[in-house]
Amino acid sequence: MNRTTVIFSEDKLNKVREIVARYPEGKQKSALIPVLHLAQESNNGWLSSEVMDDVASVLGLKPIEVYEVATFYSMFNLKPVGKYLFEVCQTGPCMLNGSDDIIGYIKEKLNIGVGETSSDGMFTLKTVECLGACGYAPMMQLGKFYKEHLTREKVDALIEECRRNAVQNN
Numbered sequence: 001m002n003r004t005t006v007i008f009s010e011d012k013l014n015k016v017r018e019i020v021a022r023y024p025e026g027k028q029k030s031a032l033i034p035v036l037h038l039a040q041e042s043n044n045g046w047l048s049s050e051v052m053d054d055v056a057s058v059l060g061l062k063p064i065e066v067y068e069v070a071t072f073y074s075m076f077n078l079k080p081v082g083k084y085l086f087e088v089c090q091t092g093p094c095m096l097n098g099s100d101d102i103i104g105y106i107k108e109k110l111n112i113g114v115g116e117t118s119s120d121g122m123f124t125l126k127t128v129e130c131l132g133a134c135g136y137a138p139m140m141q142l143g144k145f146y147k148e149h150l151t152r153e154k155v156d157a158l159i160e161e162c163r164r165n166a167v168q169n170n
Contacts, residue, residue: 007042007054016058028059032069035059036076045085046077074128082117082124084162088140088150090127097137102150103127109159122162142167 008016016035023030035055036047043051047070049063056063070076074087088094088103103114106125110118117124133139136148145168147158161167 007039007051008058009042012038012042013058020059029061029065031059032061032066033073036066036070040076045081046079048078074126077124077126079115080117081126082122084122084142084167085124085126086140086142087126087128087131089129089131089133089138091130093134094137094139098150099138102138102140102152102155105152105155109155123159 015038016031019034019038020028020031032055035058036052039051039055040047047055049067052066052070053063055061056066059066070078077085086106088099088106090099090103103125107113110123110125112118112123112125114125114127128141131139131141131146133146133148136146138150139146139148140150141147142158147154158167
């Protein structure tokens with residue numbers, strides 16, 4: 001494993017080594033997704049091209065191998081995000097239960113578009129594919145938590161809780 005990294009502190013680099021050690025010799029690419037999560041966590045919730053290059057260097061991969069994975073999965077952010085990332089499901093079951101209305105309401109309420117961050121840096125709205133909670137539609141993910149059976153009233157309450165820093169976000 002190379003040590004040209006700027007994104008990983010020595011503690012985080014030790015965690016990377018621990019992750020890589022889970023896989024057979026020569027199969028360090030298998031560690032890519034958990035290492036990208038660690039890199040994103042270490043970089044204020046997003047992956048710049050420099051950070052992805054760093055991950056490639058640490059894992060001994062070509063940068064394109066990292067870009068392919070980071071751009072494929074919606075769990076990776078390729079530009080800065082707000083303190084609270086609203087990831088609203090937009091697939092069939094959620095759409096049938098009103099996710100388009102919820103997305104429109106959030107856009108109106110926060111004066112942002114999909115993929116944008118509010119002017120105060122608090123909120124980013126992102127649409128994502130299935131989050132696997134179809135029975136709770138419409139729903140969104142906020143940090144590691146699902147917010148389910150969304151209504152305008154629930155969105156209002158959630159935004160207010162976020163503004164009071166009363167929402168657990170990780």
